Amino acid sequence: MTVIYLDNNATTKVDPAVIDAMLPYLSEYYGNPSSMHTFGGQVGKAIRDARSHLAQLLNAEESEIIFTSCGTESNNTAIRTALAAQPDRRHIITTQVEHPCVLNVCKQFEKQGYTVTYLSVDRQGQIDLLELEAAITGNTALVTTMYANNETGVVFPIEQIGAIAKAAGAIFHVDAVQVAGKLPLSMKDSTIDLLTISGHKLHAPKGIGVLYVRRGFRFRAFLLGGHQERGRRAGTENVPGIIGLGKAAEIANFELKYMHRETRLRDRLEQGLLSRIADCEINGHPTQRLPNTTNIGFKYIEGEAILFSLNQYGICASSGSACTSGSLEPSHVLRAMGLPYTILHGSIRFSLSRFTTEAEVDRVLEVMPGIVNRLRELSPFTSDAAGWLQERDMTIAGAAT
């Protein structure tokens, strides 16, 4: 069965050109870039080229790029180094809708005596800058927030957040894992001190990430050991990964100007679903969103059942329902938005890439109404003759933390 892959916010297909670029570094060019011989030295040169492509993607200096193993490592390092750089400040500000690799680190620091403010989001998944202004103090060491949300695609007003952080003397870290390659990024004249990228979200392989560190930042390495990455991230480099990410960054930089194609396909999918299927709605801000992401809540049915039905047609998507996660609670992001339960459990995320075709989108539009109808016919809530949907079921009991 042909796979229709619409789960690109989870991971992306490695671009064939990226694989071609990597292959020699998995075979003939296996030297250690730290070695003193020419054989290793040529690998070191390739890493420099890759770093240059990352710097171009971020409009940053090459010296500001640190290669890490993944987005999680970059986010962990950023938070830890930011707090170490301002040890006399003991307050962190983040949001309720961050990735667990930020939320869980913050929770750990809470146990170590830090106070953490988790900014709320509104029904459209957007934060309130007034809430940030009210929360920030001279004791705030770090403001750490995602650039765009992985589940809804909602884009936060990053430079405005940064301006508030800088005015209070706080360090500003941005998790841009979902943004790199989808929106233009420029670190020049930005308020961002630290920024995270993950390779496998932009058609590079898994196991490679980047942490941007503004020049002059008092960086404290998380991984200690050798002198790699100028002592800022020890460990022999993941050379094929770095080469692959370099190539992916080069391609992403070029492809940014064609992002309107993804947006057009996303909108075609979104509008097609909304017009063909009753009782569904977009979760997230209508315009302040990534060009590739749509999250739609289908009332009265459950997300995992939708995913397994799509899976029958080879269609890959994602859901924020509890049943897909092994957890008993649905997505913390959708809960924080205060979605009613009728929508919360039946939300599906479709995330496109530059490899998505019109025919694939049309196939989803073809099968999705049937899937939703079938599951609604099974559901007791669709025609709630017995009045089972009580008032208490319709609204969320309390916002998530």
Add this chain to the structure above:
Amino acid sequence: MWDYTEKVLDLFYNPKNQGAIAADNESGIAVVFGEVGSIACGDALRLHLKIEIAQDKILDARFQTFGCTSAIASSSALTELIKGLTLDEALKITNREIADYLGGLPEAKMHCSVMGQEALEAAIYKYRGIEVEHHEEEEGALVCRCFGISEPKIRRVIIENDLTTVEQVSNYIKAGGGCGSCLAGIEDLIQAIQAEKAATSARVNAELAIVLDDRPLTTLQKINLIQQVLTEEVRPVLLADGGDVELYDVKDDVVQVILKGACGSCSSSTTTLKIAIESRLKERVLPSLVVEAV
């Protein structure tokens, strides 16, 4: 991706007995439904039964389910299992049988089978006019407030499925899967049930031994057994702590022992007597035994 059996997927993609049963006032026939879960919890089942009143028998069963793949498959499996059964026979269906019919469920999805069993019970109780206990009003009886789960329900699932961890309880009925404030309470319940089970098992074993033998233990048998348990099971533990015990005499059900070494001068020797020695002898020999130090 969940590792579902072929049967689960088959009943999800091609469910049997979906829908409602209309009450058409047919003579000698009753139509009733029972429901569990809610849209807030993420899964809900409304089970419809068509009952032949004279025979007390389920003629037809249908379901309406809001939930995941395994919830829909479990509901469909349940309807297949109960069609043709009398109500009393149906009430004996356990969630384990529903899961077994499906060739098993991932442990994190076992609550789907529990939901099936509860909907069945709700429907039959409703038909019989039996009031189902609601514990929401009773402070303390409700253990998990996030999912509204009472102590009797948790007890039942622990006992019926032989659960030993809090995580399992969450997988089976969701209790403890929300804010987590009831986790300690669930753990206490598990321990209490295990202790009850151990005591019951010992009592039953002892009673069985007597019944099977058809005669009470003779004094000689009793002393021999006591000596054996003390030597093989009690002394090694005491010796490890620098103590020891010796059997002094047995008078009816009173076992007299001499505590030696560290046990002789230990301030918690009463505890040693009651927990380490008496409870072990009650469990292994006779529940009526009482241990005294001389």
